[in-house]
Amino acid sequence: MFGIYLKRELGRRKKAALVIALGLALGIALVITVNSVSAGMTQAQDKVLKSLYGLGTDMTVTKARTAPTSGSSGGPNFKFDAKSSSSSTQSSDRVQTQGGQALKSSLVTKVADQTGVESAVGALSLNVTKVDGSFTQGKAKSSTSGSSSGGQGQPGGGTSTGQPQVQGGGANFNVNSYSVAGVDVAHQGLGPLSTMKVTSGKTFTSAQTSSKVAVVSKSYAKEKKYKVGSTFKISSTKFTVIGIATPDSSESDTDVFIPLKVAQTLGDAKNQVTTIYVKATDSKQISTVKKEITANISGTTVTTSADLASTVSGSLSTASSLATSVGKWLSIAVLVAAFLVAALLTSSAVSRRVREFGTLKALGWPSRNVTRQVVGESMVNGLIGGALGIALGVGAAYAVTAISPKLTAQVGSTGGGAGGGPGGGGPGQQASQNTLEIALSAPVSLTTIALAVGLAVTGGLIAGAMGGWRASRMRPADALRSVA
Template identity: 85%
Template sequence: MFGICLKRELGRRKKAALVIALGLALGIALVITVNSVSAGMTQAQDKVLESLYGLGTDMTVTKARAAPTSGSSGGPDFTFDAQSSGSSTQSSDRVMTQGGQTLKSALVARVAAQKGVESAVGALSLNVTGVDGSFTQGKAQSSSGTGNSGGQGRPGGGTSTGQPQVRGGGADFNVNSYSVVGVDVVHQDLGPLSPMKITSGRTFTSSQTGAKAAVVGKSYAKEKKYKVGSTFKISGTRFTVIGIATPDSSESDTDVFVPLKAAQTLGDAKNQVTTVYVRATGSQQITAVKKEITADISGTTVTTSADLASTVSGSLSTASSLATSVGKWLSVAVLVAAFLVAALLTSSTVSRRVREFGTLKALGWPSGNVTRQVVGESMVNGLIGGALGIALGVGAAYTVTAISPKLTAQLGGTGGAGGMGGGPGRQAAQNTTEIALSAPVSLTTIALAVGLAVTGGLIAGAMGGWRASRMRPADALRSVS
């Protein structure tokens, strides 16, 4: 009986049911679209931040570089022997630690022992400036001239000789500056090499702690025409390329990766690191771990991914703010309005069915059956609206993904030494990255839409059912003309 009445009444009131379903559908579609775009913004921001910190890295520990002492510029200097005759080839590498003051390697174990820390590894960032070229010494030549007879040169005239002048000579040098990072080959899942994908060759093995082997970034390898098996020198030490690495997202600022011990030898920084990469036991522990490390190890700067996220600006940041604030508030407002409209329309429909519900009560229908009838009709309207809303929302989300509008993100400095990337000079850099926006639809979003559809139907049905349950059989008799 209930199913027959439900089907009949929905068929008789198709227009009213469609209006209620469409109102709920628009609200649900907007919620799906806003949630999907917001999720896409989060993914885009994560891609930007992956260029600054390794995958799985929650924070880094660094120490600001001390100011140069009086009379020292702190910059690289080169000394060449330019005294030899003829053309003399010169070559020199200047290796300097980069990214802040060095920290003792023992600090890595100390950080790893902090409460809430799952693991910690150290890395050493170096900047290598190579100068390669040749000097050509000039030759001293005397200038001579012929004076007039009786001139003021020599008595009786003749030839006068001037001061010797250096003619010819010069210098032709190429300057090559690149970054080198020493990584802990035993724990490569955390640190600067973790966000890199080996596209040619292989990565380090755990036994190559001090090997003269290198993994080279794809861009730098292309620039220098390096391949797996190629060799090159850093400050007189020859390294062999064992792999070519490509960043998973954006561009990496690191050109060459070598084992940590080899980097410490190159930089004359035995048992020292410039950055400690930290992974917390859980995302909820990050803030507490940061406070604990800062309090326990004085003078260090602890930078989290949230700190870096605050430095992202540009259209990505603006769009993200709109999606998370204005968009969500707008979707809530529209959804509430859709629920109210559905409830009012259902209540209005009940008021026009006085004769029907009064007659049913006169025939013996209890108030509970009348209420269930109205709630059942509202639930069907809600589910239809939910199906339409999901279709509209998913369609809008896929349209955004298909169009893939471009957003720009400017990465500014965090004020710390080295940021989270550990790369040379990264804390001072401001790079602009272009990210394609997508709007992924998750099962959670679909479940939310179904829940909203059911909730909307229940709210509308509750108001209509409450009004229907208050009707009396006498109301039906008064409505008969």
């Protein structure tokens, strides 16, 4: 009886039911869209952090570089033989550690022994500045001027006008700077190389700790026209390219990856690292692990993903803020308005059905049956609105993904002054100079769909409760007055 009556009444009031359902659908669609875009923002931010930290890396341990002493120069210097002939080409490499101050390799083991740490790996970040070119020696010439009468010591009348002058000569040098990361070849799953995927050739083996081999990034290989098997030199040390790697997202801060032991020799940093990459046993206890490391290993800076996330700026940060604050508050406002409109329309529809409900009560219907009837109709309207809202919201989310607007992200300093990224620049150094472009997506999760269904049921219950309460207060006498 209930189902038959419900179907008949909804069929009689199609327009009113559609208006209520559309109002709820718009609010639910907006909630789905905002939640999906917010999830896309979170994914985009995770891509930024993974491109800097590496997959599975929860935090990094570094040490701030000390300020140079008075009179000292931390800049590169190059020495050339200025007396070389004009045909001589000269080249010099300056290899320096970059990022934070060097740490002892023994600290890697000490960090790994801390409570809550699953694994720790050290890496050495280097910057290589290569200067090559040639000098051209000038030639000394004396300038003379002629006269109509012969001068002293100058046959034919020529006279000397001064000291010999050097004409021509100079120097033409090219400066090329690139980054090198020393990788622990026995633990490549954590550290700078973990953000890369070798697409050509192969990666290091655990036996290549002292081998003069290198994996280069795809962009650097393209710039230098390197292929697997190509060779190049760093400070007269010859390396063979064994693999070309592509970053998991955006561009890599590091151009060349070499075994850690070889990098320490090149950078005159024996048994030293610049960054320690740490993976926690429990991702929910990262802040606790950070306090543990900071307390037990003095003088170091521990930077977590959360610290780095707070420094992300650019259009990604702006869009994320809008989606988080303005978008969610707007969704709440629209939902509240949709629920109120649905409740008012339902209550208004009950007022127009005085004769109907009064007659039903006169025939013996208890108030609870009348209330159940109104709530049932409202629930159906809510579910219809939920279905429409889910369809609209999913469509809007897929439209955002299809358009894929590009967002930019820059990572500024966390205040630690130390490197944390795979290129050694980290949040305080090189990472702040790197701009990443991320394609925005709006994934719709099952949680979001469940939220939409919950909102649809809630909207139906609110509207039904208000309408049912009003219907339950009607008396059979109201129907008789309506007939009169």
